[in-house]
Amino acid sequence: MAHAIDFADVEAARARIEAHVHRTPVLRSRTLDAWARGERQTSCELYFKCENLQRIGAFKIRGAMNAVLALSEEQARLGVVTHSSGNHAQALALAARERGIPCHVVMPTTAPSSKRAAVTGYGATIYDCEPSVSARAAGAQRVCSETGAHFIAPFDSPWVMAGQGTCAWELLEQAPTLEAIITPVGGGGLLSGCSVAAKHISRRIRMFGAEPLGADDTARSKAAGRRLGNDRVDTIADGLLTNVGELTWPIIDELVEAVFTVTDEQIVAAMRVVWERMKVVIEPSAAVPVAAVLSEEFRALGLQRVGVVLSGGNVDLTNLPFS
């Protein structure tokens, strides 16, 4: 079966969004290299793609911007809608503002006020709903009917996936000798887009995902060879709670070698190491692949040059997990 996107979609996305997103820097850390190497014979160089320094503080602006800019004039005029309480909502709000069109966000009443403020700060309109998956979907459906606005899914959208893929392309320009790339997996938009881009640029590159043990549907799906969901989720990595998508899964199934799982304890320890040693603010979801590359299991692969996507840096500074 043909995948939802191919490299031409990533190329088109890049041309569309390049003037609107940052080419984020790639950081290195001798300390983390040494820890990733551990006791093994060969060295390990980690290349951290800092999407936490991206606009809105996360890679999500890439996909949202591509989706918004890909709309025709007629489609765009009526605006865009999504349901999200996270980075995708902020990203869509900013993308819509830059195109000068309305943005509607359906958000559970339980969403923290800081996230509501961020979305309204970009000029979007918030619609309250009950905190359930079905209420969110129904709310978005209603806003679509009432306004004619276009629904932009947070990950299971070819435009969004292609936009996220530009991240791996940039990373491979900045660090052309990478043997592997690892990204977090929630819905799989980032991992699928990056896999399509990276595998096109270098057939030999090895792609990996990293997932919290408390929302390990993609790892279990890889093991089962078919898409599974989470019965319940329990992790500090609040950006990775969703199930892998219908469109993203076939790409991950085919192009991704393995999905590593890590505990919340490993996630917090990795997050702390990045803050203390690399001096950049990352959110728990972004610490998931860092925790993975510091694990024995990953070390055993013997990889010497690994790209790690630090996916975002949006945290509440008054509620940090360090003790």
Next chain:
Amino acid sequence: MAHAIDFADVEAARARIEAHVHRTPVLRSRTLDAWARGERQTSCELYFKCENLQRIGAFKIRGAMNAVLALSEEQARLGVVTHSSGNHAQALALAARERGIPCHVVMPTTAPSSKRAAVTGYGATIYDCEPSVSARAAGAQRVCSETGAHFIAPFDSPWVMAGQGTCAWELLEQAPTLEAIITPVGGGGLLSGCSVAAKHISRRIRMFGAEPLGADDTARSKAAGRRLGNDRVDTIADGLLTNVGELTWPIIDELVEAVFTVTDEQIVAAMRVVWERMKVVIEPSAAVPVAAVLSEEFRALGLQRVGVVLSGGNVDLTNLPFS
């Protein structure tokens, strides 16, 4: 009177240390630009020189590395000594390790265990002393006599000042159109070194310092036209407690246009903005010039392109000032 250093010293420093320190990135932020502009007519672009991403997490490695590498073989053999509980101690310990010579650090018994661990982690030996200026100086003197090690002052040393000056030189290569540069001032090593470098590269560049109101000796010295000290200090910016130095002051007196003072409340607010919006970890001392450029007084200068040195990022994540 001739100054303690001139541009040739900065040039020599750069050649010595270039392979041992990072060329730190310069970050921008649309949000901070907008806030720095405020209500005025003209735009304001801020260029943040990220010395928090420097080795040991602060610019101090530049000066310490230059001082250690400038020693003759004979001098170096016996090692180096300093008294400090802060970034200079870590910097000297790392520089000494890279040259393969002993490093002795006299530290008050009250220094936090994290700072002691950082210094011993780089292989230095710690000597306890009472927490007073005189006990620290006496301790360092004793270690010098006993070991023959060379004393490396934290700021009032031509080698150290010249090393810190390389920071402004790099910044002006990365952002050649700057109209002004602002740095924090404690002992004045960074500000004096940067002023010598920047004024040589561009005579028209305007140099500014920023100081906590609770340790405002340099601002008062500028007002009085002579070097004054602090009777007592009270500020969260723990890297800026010392009085301006004998060697650094004449340079600051001549080349620096003004030293802005900010309250601890302004410092914490600026620190928070940088963490939340720029996603980089800075220590309170590094937030001092950020607070200054966001003040009405600084805005009134009408500057349109300002370099801001983010001096360091070493903080205790379990004891943050955000609430």
